[in-house]
């Protein structure tokens with residue numbers, strides 16, 4: 518277990534059902550739970566996840582399949598759920614909102630009904646800073662109005678509201694964790710970020726460094742920021758995993774409802790990220806300046822103290838070069854093994 522994971526972690530009663538446990542953040546969280554000897558079961562349809570990232574018992578199933586949910590809850594009798602599975606592309610949510618309302622909102626309802634039917638009452642949920650929409654102030658604290666500007670963000674907010682209503686009516690206990698930009702990879706090198714298509718900045722720049730793409734496009738360099746490019750808050754995926762375990766601990770201690778931001782409180786610009794990728798990889802990246810994209814706020818930086826106050830969580834691996842360095846080692850190894858097998 519890496520040193521960052523060995524700090525005092527709560528004792529969790531399992532099994533814990535992890536939806537989306539074959540995906541990026543879900544696989545890191547499953548790994549941490551298993552390192553802590555908590556029994557787990559991963560539920561994933563592998564639509565975006567990876568079989569080789571799955572650890573421990575696995576149920577290949579879709580959250581739209583209520584009979585499968587019933588069987589999985591009957592078989593594994595989970596004591597808690599960590600719910601990562603979702604459609605995750607903001608742009609696609611604009612052109613195909615129906616898919617997002619079905620898979621994010623309706624399928625979450627399926628999951629909550631299965632929990633209710635089987636007497637499972639604790640759930641940690643992947644929410645997003647996208648629920649805040651255009652920031653009215655920076656940093657964005659938890660009291661910031663939630664006015665999402667995309668269907669993706671709106672589905673995440675609907676899910677938060679559903680959890681709140683189920684909690685008040687049926688005694689569900691939930692933690693809604695509003696991540697900023699998940700980034701990095703496991704320090705051990707075995708897990709990392711593979712999305713298809715990839716839309717996240719750090720892997721895209723690293724692909725350019727690896728020669729897997731020709732260039733990286735910077736969408737706008739005339740924003741009101743020190744170097745003119747957009748600033749985002751990158752939070753290490755292993756720090757995110759730890760927050761889920763801490764949140765599970767709080768729910769099992771009896772806390773009924775909590776919502777908090779998960780970010781570092783520090784922002785890095787697109788150009789700073791590109792610089793870090795070049796520095797860490799030692800390879801040049803061809804950069805092209807492109808027009809601004811609609812709906813990209815200049816700054817998204819996490820604020821508020823709920824994660825610290827309610828979970829006792831603070832990021833431990835927040836240096837940009839550490840985050841990029843972990844991602845680089847993962848993608849370099851992936852590229853090398855792809856080359857070997859081709």
Ligand SMILES: NC(=O)c1ccc[n+]([C@@H]2O[C@H](COP(=O)([O-])OP(=O)(O)OC[C@H]3O[C@@H](n4cnc5c(N)ncnc54)[C@H](O)[C@@H]3O)[C@@H](O)[C@H]2O)c1
Nearest residue numbers: 537539540541542562563564565566579580602603643699
């Ligand atoms: N990555 C980020 O920066 C970020 C930021 C904010 C919020 N989030 C949220 O965190 C969660 C995890 O994100 P990620 O980056 O790990 O995504 P991911 O795509 O890597 O993982 C999602 C997993 O869910 C599975 N899945 C999707 N639909 C399913 C269904 N209907 N039934 C069963 N399995 C299904 C996929 O196969 C995949 O393994 C998502 O809910 C996402 O919206 C992510």
